[in-house]
Amino acid sequence: MNALKSFLPGVGWPAVPDEHGARVLALLWQFAQSERWPAEQILAHQLRQLSPVVAHARQHTRHYRERLVGADDRPLSTLSQLRALPILTRRDLQDGVESMSSDFIPPQYGKPVEKRSSGSTGQPVLVRSTGLDALIWQANALRDHHWHQRDLSLKLAAIRAFGAGAADPPDGSVARVWGAASAAVYATGPAALLSLNADSATQAAWLIRHQPGYLLTFPNILARLLDYLEQEKAALPWLRAVLCVGETVTPLLRQRCRAVLNVSIEDVYSSQELGYIALQCPVSGQYHVMAESVLVEVLDVAGNPCAPGETGRLVISSLHNYAMPLIRYELGDYATVGNACTCGRTLPVLERIAGRERNMLRLPGGKWRWPVVGVLPYSEVAPVRQFKIIQRSLEELEVNFVTDRDLTDGEEARLGAMIIESLGHPFRLNIACVREDFPRAPNGKFEEFVCAIP
C-alpha cells in the first residue's frame, strides 16, 4: 500500500493532497470506473469529448480552418462522422507548426509547452500542448503504477537518454523522487539515473550498487544487459520488474528477461505528441488504450477499421490538446487489434505494437511483413553482440554485425541462412562485421531493421 502525501502540517492521516495532487487523484478515481464501462459508453464519451476540440481547431487554427471547409460541423456522435475527417500526417506537423497551433487557448488549461519529438526517423516534430495534457499524462503514469501494483517506496533505476553531464557513467546521478507524477501524490523512494552511453558492464555494476526495486530502460539496452548478466552469472535479486519504454518489446525479450532475471517486463506505449497511448495489461499482457485521453483507430490499407488479429496503421486523436489539435493523426506506427481482455477492463485492446513503417520488410510483389529478428539466435552461432539489417532494394540486404572478432566463412554462411529463413525470402546478403557498437538516435532508440527503399 503506497503512502499518500499530505500537504497539511500535523495531518498525516487521512492524507490531504494539494490542489494538483487532488486533481490527479480525481482523474484516477474516474479512470478506475471508465475502464470498466461498456465499450459503446466509452466510445460515446470519446466522441463527445473530441467534438469541442474539433470545433476549436476549426475556429482557432489555420490548418483546420482550411482543411475542414465544407465538412460536416455537427458534434461527433458516430465513428463514420469521425472517419469523414481528413487524416493528419507527420508531414503536416513538420511543415505546419504555426498553422497547426491555436491562436487562442483557454487560460484555465495552463501555459502552453513545446516538446520536440526526435523520433528514430530523424525527422523531428515540434508539438505544443498545455498543462491540461500534462495533468492527464501524470494521471496515466500513476494508473500504470496502480495497475502493476508497484511499491513506490522502493528505488527506481532508469537507464535512458540524458543530457551530457546529467547522468554520466560510471556513477550516474540520483534524484529524491521517482518523477513528477508519482511525487505529486505519493511519498516515493529515490531514483537513480544513468545515461545509456554506459556499457553493459558499467550498467550491471551500477545496478548492483543501487539495488533498485525497478529498472526502467529501452528494450535494446535490456537485451544487451541480459546477455551480459547471463554471461557473468550475475543476479539482481531485489528487482521486482523491468519497465520498458521507447521501442518495441518482442516476445523473445520477455522470455529472456524472465529466464535471466526472473521478473517480467511491464511495457508502455507512448509518444511525445500524444502522451500515453496504451499500457500493458497486468493480467493478459495485451495493451489497453488510454481511451480517456486518446481515441485510437487501427486502419487497413483501404482506410477501413481492422478486425481483431489484423495489423494496421494507427490513427490517433488527442481528446484534450487545445494548443495544437491532433485529430486523426497518423504517427507512423502499426499495431495488431486484440480480442476482449480477460481482466475485465473494457478499454480497447491492442494485441501487439508492431513498430514503424520503416521497420517493415518489403518483399517483391508489393507485399510487406514484420521481420522476425533477434540477436539471441545469432549469438548461439557466433560471438554476435549486436546487429543491424538495412534493406537497400527488394532483393538485397545489408547485414552489419558487432562482433569481438572476424567471423569464419562457416559462421557467416550459417548466420546468412538463419536470416534468410526468418525473413522468408532468398535475399542477397552483404554481411560485414564491426567492433564498435552502433550509434543510437538522439532519443536513445535503436532500430535493428530498417527499410531504406525510397
Ligand SMILES: [Zn+2]
Ligand atoms: Zn486487460
